[in-house]
Amino acid sequence: MEKNSDNQYIATVSVVVPVYQGEKTILTLVNELAEFTETSTSATGIRYVISEVLLVHDSGPDNSAKVIHDLSTKYDWVRPVWLSRNFGQHAATLAGMSASVSDWIVTLDEDGQHDPKEIANLLDTAVEENSQLVYGKFAGGALHSRWRNFFSALAKWLYTKLLSPQDGEFFSSYRLMTGEIGRSVGAYAGSGVYLDVALTWVVDRSVACEIAPRVEYPRQTGFTFRRLLGHFLRLVLSSGTRPLRLVSLIGFSSFFIGFFYAAFALYGKVAHGYPVEGWTTVIVFVSMGSGAILFSLGILAEYLGVVVRNAIGRPLYLIRSSPFNDVLSRTRKSKQSN
Known part of the structure; x- marks a missing residue:
């Protein structure tokens, strides 16, 4: 939590980026995020600042480690998180969430398809809908290949219709959540759990915010059919009993x-x-x-x-902050005071 000289609340945001093959994209993404490390204001008047960017090195095959090290040396708000080996996107994201310290956590991909400017819209949606978890939903669908979009839509349909009806159609790697929720999930989630399923265990409901699609940065994608199939199997096995x-x-x-x-x-x-x-x-x-x-x-x-x-680490309960003095309420009050 931050306050300016007038004691006005400014929401702090930790951005978590799992990095696998980001040698050619991370620099561009961090430069885009740098614009928001100074206090910014959303369309509805919420003041926020990106206080840290956590680059989680997932031991990919390229030279991402050196790029991450150089960026952390150049910017004091860039924090590297070094994993001992390749654990996968969801595990890397959980590691970054656990290491964060801000009021809010945003997760986004290294490939540039998620525009950092949309963080403001995610915050506005969280306050308007009184939700601790907001997903960025591409208007018209993500700009991926047809087969990838088809199998992604099929997996979400199977999940919501056969496994769990809660929020499956919203699942996306572009997420905004309260820091309290994110760090709690990072602490208790078991090995191999699907991150979005773990989040549904502790939030009352999640909502979606429509965002503009954007073409990925030019690079060799790390999402093969085998890797996507692995994500689907993890989704099924994490979906409960x-x-x-x-x-x-x-x-x-x-x-x-x-x-x-x-x-x-x-x-x-x-x-x-x-x-x-x-x-x-x-x-x-x-x-x-x-x-x-x-x-x-x-x-x-x-x-x-x-x-x-x-x-899979599903908790029996989770104690949260008072709804009258949590991150959502403080962010809402700062909006009303503008």
């Missing part, structure tokens, strides 16, 4: 269906008889046996669900 609950439901249902069908077969044997000797016995054993197996799988799925929730 709904698939396991489906296994449980199938197991319990099969057990009772098998039990009643076996009873029906016994009744038919006694009441009418069957011309084929041993048919009733086979039906009873198959129905009861398969039902018992699936019932056992259902029980195992329930236990596995408990293990999964613990492994």
